[in-house]
Structure formats: structure tokens, C-alpha cells
Amino acid sequence: MPSSVPAHVLFVAWGFPPARGGGVYRALAISRAFAEAGAEVTVLTAQREAFERYTAVDEALESHVHPDVRVHRIPFTWPAREPDPAQWPLARRLAPPVWWRARKQLDRVPFPEPGYGPWRRPLQEEALEVHTERPVDLVVATANPYVDLAAADVLHRRHGVPYVVDYRDAWQLDVFTGRRTHRRGSRVDRLEGRLMRAAREVWFVNEPIRAWHAEQHPAAAGSMCVVANGFDPHFAPTPRLEPPDPAVPLRFGYIGTMSRQVPLAQFRAGWSRARETAPVMAGATAHLWGHSSHYAVEHPGRTGAGPAAREPGATDEDGVVLHGAVSKTAVADVYADLDVLLLILGTGRYVTSGKVYEYLASGLPIVSVHDPGNAATDVLRGYPLWFPVRDLSPEAVAAALVEAATAARSADRATREACLEFARPFSREAQLAPRVRTLLAEVTGGR
Template structure:
């Protein structure tokens, strides 16, 4: 290996085989640095963590660039331990008190419940990696935000520059727009010193970027929007699709259905739409992904879907990233269902853009995702997410488009989305950082 190449340490909690939403950004970022000639080491949690707590997608591990070295370290999550045989006597005697005390204990090393104790583990691992193979740049991604501490540690001790990569935000509730931590809180003090020392700070959309520029005006120049984008090799080939005239339509959703997603409102709107439109006769809705944040589907969400089975709504379970193109190939219309929030984009919107298929936005019009989709020729936004009637209106319009849109319109839709390829989002920052470390890439 050419030792003249810069060495980037990428610190993240969720990395393949983790199946969480942020894992795609983590995977793509490390891979792109490697593709651009950097030596890359990823510091992450051990594989067992994901099998036990979040669910795992083994197909993602196959997509790790062969030049990326992955260093896995232990992670303990005792508050989620379901095996009663592993509980202490004090926990078994009073679970609520134990949980309260554990939450406080977690935040002693770092103010983040569940993740705080990981700080010592990743700081030691990062230092060991640096001593064995000098790190020229650290990129740490959140959440959890404890990942930033490893980057800060190397900077403080060895002057290694670092990038803070936010998928959402730390002090900002991206759904409500409220501030989550007071200015004098430990979380706020930690973020302030991290931002002050960072080389760059990345955000996934302009609204979140602007919020932080207002919060840290003296450091606005180091802040950048790095949108998620889509991975060209993972989206389906829809170039030969035309109008659907000879079979029932399939509406599809791919992604985690969080508690913020208006699932029940969508189902009501779907039922109304089926009553109104001949285009929706025998139409189906296929929901792929996880119901909730963990491997076990949430019973309330599953109940909503099962209750609408007679209306063609079905839950298809999780889908591996490598098989995701097959899921999209079944869709005639895509459902972008998101929680309400001015600062919410979702990485899924970029994959949807790549297909050229109609998109129904089942989310509040003020979401940042609307900024991305505005101008798309096959975009059908819901006017009032709390009104099932307007959800039905958008579904009916999208169904009509699926029946009538020709290849020319779909080509314009794909052209619209082409600029959101993930590598196009990352490359300008990677090039700039190559200059920072003063090593030829």
C-alpha cells in the first residue's frame, strides 16, 4: 500500500451489518474516500451489537470497499438487555430504580444516555490506530454524538484535524424545531467546543445548516451541506417503463416506519382514494422495512397495516440493500411517508428521485424534503397531512400519472434526480480535505 496516501479514520456507531437508516451514509462516505485514493480505517461497534439490538443486514457488508479496514470494538447496551438471567439482583428487585440510576451513570463520561460509556472505548481505540498508522484526518458521524469524542481526542493530543458529520442534529429537534438542550447544558458545552475545534461540520440539508450557522456565526464558514444522495448501483433500472395500462397498480414504501410517520392517516387516505378512482381498482400498497427502530415490528403499526389488508395494504418485512432494486421494480408509484418537521429530509427521497417513478409525498409540506422535490415532474404532494381527503387527492393524481405518463416525462424525472448522486455530494468536500492534510491524493 502506498504510504504517501492520506489516512482517514472514520468513526461511527452504526456500520454494516447495522441496518439503521444512517448506515448507508456511513458506508458510502468511507467507500468514497477509499475510491478517491485515501487509506481508510473505520472504527465502529462489534457485529454482535447489531444482531442483538437493531437488526442486521449482511448484504451491506459485501459492499464495503476492499481497501477499507474495519476495526470493531465492544459496545454494551445493558438497558436493552432482555435476558433476565443476565440481570443483576438489584435490577431484578427494582427495575425502574435500576433504569433511573443507569441512565445517570451513562451520562457521566459523556451526556448521552446509552452511549456515554462508549467514549473511553473509542478514544483508546482511536489512539491505538493513530499510533500504529498515523491518522491524517478523522471524520466522525452522529448520532450517537459520542462518536465525536474520538475525533476530538486525536485532535487535542495529536493535532489531527476532524470533520463532524451530522445526520440530524444534536441540540435541535428536527421534527418540532425546538431546542433540545439549554445553552449551559453539558451537551451544549460539548457541542460548542467540538464545533470550535472542527475543520469542517457537515449537515444533510440547508435548513439544519442555517440553524447551526445562526447558533455559531463565528464558525459558519466551516459548515457545509452534504446531502445524502443515492447510490447509482443500488437503484432499479426503470428506463424501459411506460404507462401501466394492463394490470393493477402497486404503490410502495421502503424504509423504517418510525412513530413519527403518519401511517394511520395514510391508510385512511388510501381507503378513500380506492373508493374514488377507477385507476386504483385492485391496487396494492407494499410496505418494506422495519416497523419501529428495532428488529421486532411494533404491534400498533402492524395492526394498522393488517386492518387494511382487504384494501390491498401489506407489510413485506425488511429488505436488504442489495435486494432493494427488486423491491423498487415492483412499484408503479412511490410513497414518501415522513414525520412532520421543517428540518426533515430523509435519505430515501434521493433513491426515489433516481427511479423516474411518480412520488406521493405523505408528509407536511414544510418538510425539507419538499425543497428537494420541488420542480419534479411526477411529484404529488399532500396539501394537508392531517386531512385524509387531501391524501386521497394526491394518491388519485399519482395513480392517473402512472397510467398515462410516457417515457419522455419519466426521463425528465430521472434527469431531475441525477444531480443527487451521492458521489457528487461528497467529492467537493473530499477534494477540499485532501488539501488540508497536505498529502497528494
């Protein structure tokens, strides 16, 4: 008779709640999807103190970890991101450039990834220990960082455990410029090729990134598929099906990291022009929510991140309001106060962003302030209330803003319901469920 023993899935994610950052939500969703499908899930991640010290935290996210998921936390240190100068070694204080070069080389010795390389050994040791306690049927390792893949590698080589490589980013592709970041035949290139060829499946967040990797590693192309980010229903905004109060000025909003790749200056120029020239924009405000970088402190030597470096809550003469970070668990409340959403993304045909799916779930007008060639364009094409810029000139940005503002005032209930219907296939569940079911059926053999 078939066994009722559930599959044991080892999920590896350096960044897991309470870490904050875009990739954390994907990790949270994948671990939950396997648990909800009946698997026994063990997560390997970094210790909580690492996130508090180096990348900042969103403590509220921990309450959304599936109650049946076991979390193993492994010590992690990051000398290059040490925020306390008193803890810096003498060499770093006396000769910072020399120390940085040496540190990067040392990091790459155990695994070819600066900052994360030294984590390979403790990660692999923990993976082997977990397997000894309860044999692992499947490993799912999400990257970046790419050192996460080392746990899958060691269990596959020593015990034949199948694994999935989940690429929420790209190791050898700069998604903004489209350039390779490692030369062909390099250590990274050889390692990535070997890991992909041995994987049961390799997941990518969009088709352009999948196609690029299929070209680079043709022997692994058959195992590659797209598993888009999607929106999480329990974090998604409550749809608004009625137009806003005509007596109240419109509120535009952006939610996301405001890194240097994000074209905030181009948005600001177009925003100013739109407010100056279009009556429908009278009194309109733009509310920007998010961190100015991916780290708890800025990289040494950085002078700030543009407009996001101003005091949170400050409003300038153009009606732009900077609010700082918002917990993922409170994002729905932010959406509830907005009339138009701003999708401000860095340039690159491989760039999608996770927030695009959440934006779709709102049913609100969306202004795409990004290069039309971005992969996000493929996701949004056909959304009834989508207003893309033709380019990033002030005139083009202003025109899209005005069109969206007009639609926010005039779009009827039927149009907004059509937006929600468009968004339905982009839920996290719709993206993950088919792959999770297939993988569990394969590794259990129907037991």
C-alpha cells in the same frame, strides 16, 4: 519531490455494516468515497455482536464495504437494550423506573449521551492506538451517536489531527418538533460548541438543519456546509421509462422504517378514500416494506408500532400489504415491481429522509404523504412526477394518490427521462466528491 504516501483517514461510525438503519448507508458511502479517492481508510465501529443483539443486521451490506477499507471493531454493551430478561440485574427486575434513571445517569458520566456514553473510553483508546501504528491525517466522525465525536476530539487535542463532524442527525434539535433537546449552557451545548469550533468542517444533511446550527454556534458557522445524503448508484432502482401494463392494477410502495413519527394512519385513511372513489385506483395495492422501529426489539413498555405490527405479508381489505424488512441489497428488486412511490414521513421542517433521493432515481411518480413544510419538499420541488399533499387530511391524501395513479398510466417516456435528469445531481458521488477532494488536498498539502 511530492510524497506518494496516501492520506490516512480515520472514519468513526458506531453503526457500520452489518448494522442496519438509515445512517449506515451514509457511513458506508463516506468510507467508500475516501477510499476511492486514494486515501487509506480505517474505520472504527462497534463489534458485530452488538448489532446482532441490539439493533438487528443486514449481513449483505458487508459485501459493499470497499475492499481497501480496514475495519476495527470495538466491544460495546448496551444494558438498557438487553433483550434477555435473564441477564437483567436484580435492581432492574425489582424497581425498573429507579434502575432506568440510575442507568441513564451512569451512562452520561464519561460522555453526555445515554446508552453510548460508556463507549467513549474504549473508542478513544482505539483511536490513539491506530494513530500510533500509522499517523492519522484526518478524522471523519459521523453522528449519531454523538460519542463518535470523542475519537476525533482526542486525536485533535493530543496530536493536532484535523477532523470533520458529519451530522446525519442533530444532537440538540428535535427535527420533528423543532424544539431544543438540551438547554443553552448545558454540558451538551458546551461540548457541541467546542467540537464544532475546532472542526475543519461540519456537515449537515440539509440547509434548514445547517442554518439552525449556524444560529446556535455562530463562531463555527464558517465551517458548516450541506452534504446531502444522495442515492447510491449500486443500490438505486433501475429506472422504468414505460408506463405499466394497463390491464394490471397499480402497485404503490413505501420503503423505510415505520416508526411512530410516520403518519401511517393518515395515509391509510386517504388510501381507503382513494380506492373507494377513483376508478384509476381499482384493485390498486399498497406495499409497505420496513421495520417498525430502529431496534432489534421494541423498547420495554411499547405495545407495537401500529399497522406495521401485523404479520408480514398479510393483505387487508383495503389492499395494503405489509412485507417487513428488506435488505438494502434487494431494494432495487422491490422498486422494479412498483408503479408509484409513497414518501410517508414524520412532520418537521428539518426532516428530509435518505430515501427521498433513492425515490428520485427511480423515475416513478412520487406521492409525498408528509407535512408540506418538511425539508423533503425542497428536494422534490421541480421533479416532474411529484404529487404532494396540501395537508394530511384524508381528502388531500386521496387527491394526491389519484393524481399520481393517473400520471403512472399516462406519463410518457420524455417525462420519465426528465425525472432521471432531475435526479442526477442527487447521487451520493455528486454530493461527496467535492468535499472529499478538497479535504484530502488540504491534509496532504498536495503530496
